[in-house]
Structure formats: C-alpha cells, structure tokens
Amino acid sequence: MRTFFTALVVLLVCLAGTRAPAAELSVWALQADMRAAIGAPDTSLPPGSIAYNRLNGTLLIACGGSKASILEWQRGSSTGTVLVPHDNWGTQGPPSPLSCTFVPARWSYMVGDGGEDNVILEVQPGVAGQTPTVYLTCLPPTFPAGGLPVDNTYGYYKNQWTGLDQTVNRFALDGSGTESVYVPYTAFQALFSSGPSRQFVIDSAGDIIVSARTSSAYKANRGLYRWDEAAEELVPIVRLAEITAHTGASSMIVYGLTIDALDNMYFFDIYAAAILKITPDGRVSTLLTTVEIRDFMGDPEMAVWVDNLAVANNLLVFTTGTVSGHVLAMRLPLDVETATIPGSDYEVDGPTYTYEIGKFEITNAQYCMFLNDAEAAQQADPNDPRCTNMWIDSFNGDVYMTDVTVYPPGSEWYDRTLYKTSDIPDSKIKYDIIAPPGNRFYVLDGFDHHPVGTVTWFGAAKFCNWLTIDQGLDASQICYHEGSSKHDWYATTASDWQNQGLLDDERLDLVRNYRGFRLPMDGVNYDNGGPGVAHSWNMDANPYNEWYKAAAFDPQAPDTVRSGPGENEEAQPDHWLYGFGADVLGDADANFSASGDPFAETTPVGWYNGVNQLTDGTPTNDTRNRYGLYDMCGNMSEWINDTALQHPWSSTFRGTRGGRWVNADPAWLTNSVRNITTARYYAENSVGFRVARSTGFGDFEGDGDVDYTDYAFLASALTGPVDTVAPGMGLEACDFDGNQHVDLRDFGAFQAVFGQAP
Numbered sequence: 001m002r003t004f005f006t007a008l009v010v011l012l013v014c015l016a017g018t019r020a021p022a023a024e025l026s027v028w029a030l031q032a033d034m035r036a037a038i039g040a041p042d043t044s045l046p047p048g049s050i051a052y053n054r055l056n057g058t059l060l061i062a063c064g065g066s067k068a069s070i071l072e073w074q075r076g077s078s079t080g081t082v083l084v085p086h087d088n089w090g091t092q093g094p095p096s097p098l099s100c101t102f103v104p105a106r107w108s109y110m111v112g113d114g115g116e117d118n119v120i121l122e123v124q125p126g127v128a129g130q131t132p133t134v135y136l137t138c139l140p141p142t143f144p145a146g147g148l149p150v151d152n153t154y155g156y157y158k159n160q161w162t163g164l165d166q167t168v169n170r171f172a173l174d175g176s177g178t179e180s181v182y183v184p185y186t187a188f189q190a191l192f193s194s195g196p197s198r199q200f201v202i203d204s205a206g207d208i209i210v211s212a213r214t215s216s217a218y219k220a221n222r223g224l225y226r227w228d229e230a231a232e233e234l235v236p237i238v239r240l241a242e243i244t245a246h247t248g249a250s251s252m253i254v255y256g257l258t259i260d261a262l263d264n265m266y267f268f269d270i271y272a273a274a275i276l277k278i279t280p281d282g283r284v285s286t287l288l289t290t291v292e293i294r295d296f297m298g299d300p301e302m303a304v305w306v307d308n309l310a311v312a313n314n315l316l317v318f319t320t321g322t323v324s325g326h327v328l329a330m331r332l333p334l335d336v337e338t339a340t341i342p343g344s345d346y347e348v349d350g351p352t353y354t355y356e357i358g359k360f361e362i363t364n365a366q367y368c369m370f371l372n373d374a375e376a377a378q379q380a381d382p383n384d385p386r387c388t389n390m391w392i393d394s395f396n397g398d399v400y401m402t403d404v405t406v407y408p409p410g411s412e413w414y415d416r417t418l419y420k421t422s423d424i425p426d427s428k429i430k431y432d433i434i435a436p437p438g439n440r441f442y443v444l445d446g447f448d449h450h451p452v453g454t455v456t457w458f459g460a461a462k463f464c465n466w467l468t469i470d471q472g473l474d475a476s477q478i479c480y481h482e483g484s485s486k487h488d489w490y491a492t493t494a495s496d497w498q499n500q501g502l503l504d505d506e507r508l509d510l511v512r513n514y515r516g517f518r519l520p521m522d523g524v525n526y527d528n529g530g531p532g533v534a535h536s537w538n539m540d541a542n543p544y545n546e547w548y549k550a551a552a553f554d555p556q557a558p559d560t561v562r563s564g565p566g567e568n569e570e571a572q573p574d575h576w577l578y579g580f581g582a583d584v585l586g587d588a589d590a591n592f593s594a595s596g597d598p599f600a601e602t603t604p605v606g607w608y609n610g611v612n613q614l615t616d617g618t619p620t621n622d623t624r625n626r627y628g629l630y631d632m633c634g635n636m637s638e639w640i641n642d643t644a645l646q647h648p649w650s651s652t653f654r655g656t657r658g659g660r661w662v663n664a665d666p667a668w669l670t671n672s673v674r675n676i677t678t679a680r681y682y683a684e685n686s687v688g689f690r691v692a693r694s695t696g697f698g699d700f701e702g703d704g705d706v707d708y709t710d711y712a713f714l715a716s717a718l719t720g721p722v723d724t725v726a727p728g729m730g731l732e733a734c735d736f737d738g739n740q741h742v743d744l745r746d747f748g749a750f751q752a753v754f755g756q757a758p
Contacts, residue, residue, distance in 0.1 A: 024331040025296045029073045031325035040067040046322035051100045052312040057436040062097030088131045101148040112144035146198030166195020192218035199257040211254035238282040246284040247272035256309040261365040268306035339628045343733035344700045347553045350541040352733040358690035360605035361451035364443045376438030389482040396422035397431020402484035415486045418459035426685035427454040449604040451636045453685035457654045460639045460689040468516035479518035501525030501643040511694040519641040520547040520692040537569040539672035547657045551579040551632040552671035566667035579632025580623035588621045590634030593664040606630040636688035654679040660686040698753040717742040
C-alpha cells in the first residue's frame with residue numbers, strides 16, 4: 001500500500017502555487033482634475049509632495065511645475081480646494097514645493113519651499129485662495145529639500161546644498177524660529193554618504209528613520225537607518241543586500257519613504273520598479289509593482305515613478321510620477337504577525353493539526369484601524385461584512401451590536417457591547433466626532449503599540465471576522481456568527497452554543513474547513529474550579545488546547561511533574577509553568593503588578609525582549625517562548641474561544657488565559673490558570689486578545705508550504721482502508737476526513753493542495 005502511494009508522488013509535480021490576492025487600488029485624484037481645479041488644463045502639474053490630514057480626511061497635494069499650487073483633495077473627488085494658487089505664494093522666487101506635512105497641534109500644513117527663498121510655509125486647511133505665512137526662514141546654505149516629519153515638539157527637514165554636506169535639521173513647532181542640526185553630516189560620512197535621500201520619517205518611538213544614498217563605490221551601505229541620538233550614530237534597519245536579495249535587482253534607491261502606525265515602512269525602489277514594504281525588523285516584501293499600476297489605469301505605456309507616498313489610516317497613498325501625475329491609493333491589509341504551531345510537533349493528547357497564533361497581542365493601533373475601516377465601510381455599504389452588526393454611538397464612539405437607543409437607559413450596553421471608549425477612563429482609543437467617518441477613532445499618544453483593552457469577547461470576535469475579510473479570504477471562511485443579541489454570537493460550527501458550547505466534532509469541522517481568524521481554542525467548555533469560582537487550573541492537554549500548547553508545550557521542559565504556585569496546581573511533563581519557557585517568574589520576565597517596568601499599566605507588546613530595561617536599570621529578559629510568542633505571561637489576560645458552562649456559569653461567560661498587569665500573585669500568571677470572565681459587557685483594560693487561525697490540511701511541518709517534506713510525513717502515516725490510526729506522533733493530522741484511517745481520500749485531499757501555501 002505504501003509503495004503504491006509513494007509512486008503517486010509524480011502526480012503532484014504539476015500542481016502550481018497560489019497567487020497573492022490582487023492589489024485593491026483606487027483613485028484619489030487624477031492629473032486632469034487637478035489641472036482643471038487650478039484653471040490650467042495644459043500645464044505640467046506633477047504632485048511634488050503629499051500629506052494626509054487625519055482630522056478631516058483630506059490630502060494635501062503640493063504641485064510643482066509652471067502653475068505650482070497647493071490643493072486639498074477628498075479621496076475620489078473630481079474637484080479639490082485650491083488652498084494656495086500659483087500667484088499667492090508670497091515669496092520672492094518661483095515656488096518649488098519639495099515637502100509637506102500636517103501638524104495636528106497647530107491645525108495647519110507646513111510646506112518646504114525649495115525655491116530661491118529657502119523657507120518653510122504654513123498653510124491653513126480649508127481656506128481657499130490664501131497666501132501662506134513664512135513659518136521658518138532657513139539661512140544659507142540651508143535648503144529644505146525634503147522630509148518635514150513632525151512629533152509633538154519639533155519638525156525636521158533635510159538640509160541640502162548642491163548635494164553636499166547634508167544634515168537633518170530640527171526646528172521648534174512653537175513658532176520661535178529656533179532650529180539646530182539633529183543628524184550631523186559626519187554621521188552620513190561614516191556611511192560614505194553625502195546625506196539622506198529626500199524623504200525620511202519618524203517612528204512610534206520618536207526616532208528619525210532616513211535612507212542613505214551612497215556612491216556606486218559604497219552602494220552596499222544604501223538602505224534605511226534609524227538615528228540613535230544617544231549613541232550619535234545611524235543604526236541599520238535594512239541594507240542593499242537584503243533588498244536586492246528579495247527583488248533580484250542590481251541595486252536600489254529609495255523614493256517616497258513613509259511609515260504607518262505599526263512602524264512598517266514603504267518606499268518606491270526605481271530598480272525594482274515597485275513599492276516595497278519593510279517591517280520594523282527589516283523584512284522586505286513587494287507591495288505593488290508598476291505593472292499592476294499600469295493595469296489598473298488601463299495604460300500599459302504609462303510612465304510610473306512613485307516619488308511621494310503617505311499613509312491614510314489603512315490606505316497607502318502615492319503619486320504616479322512627474323509625467324502621469326495621478327494620485328492613487330492602495331488598501332493596506334492589517335499586518336498581524338503569527339507563529340506556526342506544527343501538527344507534527346506532537347504534544348501527548350494535544351492538537352495534532354497545524355495552526356497559527358499571533359506572536360503578539362492585538363494592539364491599540366491594530367484595533368483602531370479596524371474600527372475606522374468598519375465605520376468607513378458603513379458609509380459605502382452597510383451590508384459589507386467588514387461592518388455588519390456594528391453600531392457606533394456618534395456621541396462618544398462606544399461600539400455596540402445594534403442601535404441601543406431603543407433600549408431602556410442603563411441597560412442598553414449590558415448585553416450588546418463590542419468596545420467601550422467613553423465611561424472607561426483607561427480606554428486608549430478615543431473618538432472625535434468632528435473628523436469624517438473613517439478617521440474618527442484615534443489612539444492616545446504613546447499607546448499605539450500597547451495591547452488593546454476595554455474590548456469584550458464579542459468585540460474580539462468581530463475583529464476576527466473583519467480580519468478574515470481584510471486578509472482577502474472569502475466571507476464563507478468567517479469563524480463567528482453575528483447578530484444584534486448576545487445569543488447570536490457563537491462559533492460558526494456550533495449547533496447548540498448556549499447549552500453545550502463546541503463539541504469535538506464541531507471543533508474538528510472548525511479547524512479543518514475554516515481558514516478565517518478566530519480566538520485560540522481552550523478545548524474545554526467548563527470550569528473545573530467548581531461553582532462560583534472565578535478561576536481554576538486547567539493543566540491537562542486535550543486535542544484542541546491551542547492556547548495552552550502554544551504557551552506551555554516544550555519537549556525540552558522537564559519530563560517530571562512539578563508543583564506550581566497555585567493551590568493543587570502542577571506543571572505537567574514537557575510543559576513549562578510560565579509562558580516564556582521557565583518554571584520561575586522574575587521581575588524581568590513579564591509585566592505584572594510591581595514588576596518594575598516604566599509603565600503605569602500595560603507595556604508595548606513584546607517589550608520584555610532582552611533589550612529594554614526596568615526602571616532600576618535591570619535589563620529585561622528575552623521572553624519569547626520556543627514558538628516565538630511574546631506576552632503569554634503578563635501584560636493582558638486574553639480572551640479565548642470557549643464558553644464556561646458549568647453551573648452556575650452559562651454561555652454568557654468565557655475563559656481567559658494568561659496573567660495580566662494587575663496581578664501580583666505569581667499563581668495568576670501561569671500557563672494553566674484559566675479565568676472565567678463575563679463576555680456580555682466585560683470590557684476592562686487588563687483583558688485583551690490575540691488571534692489564531694487554522695492553516696489547512698497538508699502543511700504538517702508548519703513552514704507555510706505543502707511540499708515533499710509534508711508528503712514524506714503523510715507517507716509514513718498511510719495505513720490503508722482498514723488499519724486504524726494509532727494516537728501519537730501527530731499522525732492524526734493526516735486523517736483529513738476524520739474516518740480514523742489515512743487512506744486514498746486523504747491522499748487525494750493532499751494532492752489537491754500540494755505545492756501551495758495552505
């Protein structure tokens with residue numbers, strides 16, 4: 001039988017890999033419309049720089065050319081507001097807008113005029129036909145060629161004079177006119193570079209990120225660098241070799257650098273003819289090619305040179321070049337980094353299928369992106385699955401399943417809350433009714449990368465459904481049923497959620513047939529602590545304990561039973577007591593009460609990384625566990641998929657796993673502690689979540705591809721139509737149809753996915 005199956009491997013070779021979903025592009029402004037707006041239909045009008053105003057949802061377009069003007073433009077509009085026409089610049093030389101930015105603290109735009117005057121201008125949003133004021137006169141030889149990112153106190157620009165002796169200068173936003181050199185020329189000299197390319201950005205930590213443009217002799221130093229102010233040096237993020245290894249191009253040059261709220265960087269590489277994405281740790285991917293832009297515009301000969309980019313919530317806005325001169329937008333799927341838990345990584349009695357789980361807890365920035373996208377989607381199509389069963393209180397931004405104004409005051413929120421912003425002072429996402437839909441939710445300064453709290457179980461489930469659609473999966477892959485009542489929200493495969501939760505065959509259906517995002521399963525529908533007990537210790541593996549396996553399982557852990565700090569708690573063989581691969585908890589290991597970190601409540605996700613320090617100067621430990629997961633112990637307690645049905649509990653209660661920042665007792669931070677929490681309205685700032693998803697049949701080793709290694713694993717499990725699969729070694733993962741045999745039907749299912757990403 002096995003020889004027969006092995007011979008069939010030749011049938012697998014012809015199967016091709018999957019293709020990533022096509023980019024979702026849209027028009028922000030067409031060149032012909034911009035020309036018409038300023039009354040100069042025949043003039044050259046390249047967009048010289050762009051900036052997004054999140055408070056009114058418009059884009060500033062500073063156009064160069066013979067009729068240089070400054071426009072304010074709504075997405076997809078055919079007309080815009082001409083804030084500064086060509087004749088109203090108010091400066092001596094011809095205008096040359098090389099950079100611009102929006103400054104929320106001043107409610108104004110700043111535009112770097114690189115013409116003869118070398119000034120930075122201040123422009124008021126929404127005021128048509130104005131003459132801008134000179135905000136800063138840059139003394140010779142300063143030449144404000146680009147940049148203009150701002151933080152709460154300063155703005156920054158590139159000082160360029162005939163291409164030599166370039167620096168990054170800093171100026172005060174208080175209007176005092178004070179400025180100084182921030183990144184000196186000597187820092188670029190160390191890289192054999194004359195200075196940064198035109199654009200540069202500020203990340204969430206307030207650090208300047210610049211690109212170095214070196215000569216051909218030293219082009220290996222080309223790349224993105226972070227300025228370390230304390231060390232007074234440029235630290236590399238990604239260099240030429242990493243970029244060209246991905247693109248296959250001979251070299252690279254950065255144009256139009258921008259950054260999103262998650263610190264992902266984007267730029268156009270003229271050698272690769274594509275917009276590239278760089279993650280904060282330097283991983284490179286191709287986001288959009290010039291071929292795709294031309295296909296979208298229906299013009300295969302269109303010149304494409306992306307010189308300017310900006311991030312508008314979940315859109316990447318970019319100019320197409322000096323000749324075509326359009327402004328387009330691309331939807332950015334939310335970046336959620338996951339780790340793979342292979343089915344072949346066998347935990348006795350544990351899951352034998354491969355699944356993914358978030359490396360980090362979902363952050364405020366990620367959840368805020370979801371809320372804004374959902375509210376914007378409601379304006380276009382209320383039936384869009386990205387926004388169904390969400391009602392946003394236009395007064396305070398609280399999010400419910402349905403319009404709660406029809407319910408008695410004081411009771412409307414009780415069973416229908418998704419997310420609270422108003423009456424919970426610790427919520428880090430707030431709501432601005434003045435801003436347009438799609439821009440109203442915002443994260444308080446400094447909390448973008450902290451885990452989201454004040455979210456109910458239902459709000460976490462809705463995020464999972466939204467993320468499924470956001471990642472390009474079909475709506476049929478959504479894992480949660482929705483509705484206007486707490487009784488309407490349950491796992492898609494459940495037949496009687498209220499009374500029995502998920503049965504094992506329903507869990508099997510979920511992991512085998514649904515690829516959408518969901519909360520990690522716990523594998524139990526009950527709390528074994530007894531009636532009235534708010535927590536218990538669940539430390540026995542079961543076939544669906546996804547969170548527990550990801551947090552605790554490790555064949556390198558002791559093979560003995562050890563006592564834990566909780567009453568009657570034990571660490572089982574091959575399992576750690578704490579979620580960072582240890583049986584002992586110290587201050588440098590996790591965020592718990594009085595652990596000594598410099599934050600009052602939560603820490604940024606992954607903060608205990610071996611680099612950051614406690615307030616007394618003690619270095620943190622790198623607390624990634626064997627699967628690369630952070631914060632499985634401390635920071636936030638995390639919603640899991642399952643109900644808690646033991647009397648007097650009911651399906652209105654859910655389990656949470658992992659300790660939280662408010663806990664002082666180490667017993668509450670172990671892998672095995674399971675808290676019982678009210679799902680229907682419970683929204684506090686110490687409960688958050690991370691996501692999980694099933695990867696699909698065939699990727700037994702969990703490397704993201706169904707390949708010959710997976711085939712070898714399947715071949716070792718082939719037992720024919722009679723023999724029953726014996727538990728152990730993860731071979732149950734090969735029994736796709738669940739008939740307790742690994743046979744021809746399972747082989748056929750494997751053949752269908754061979755050579756693909758699952």
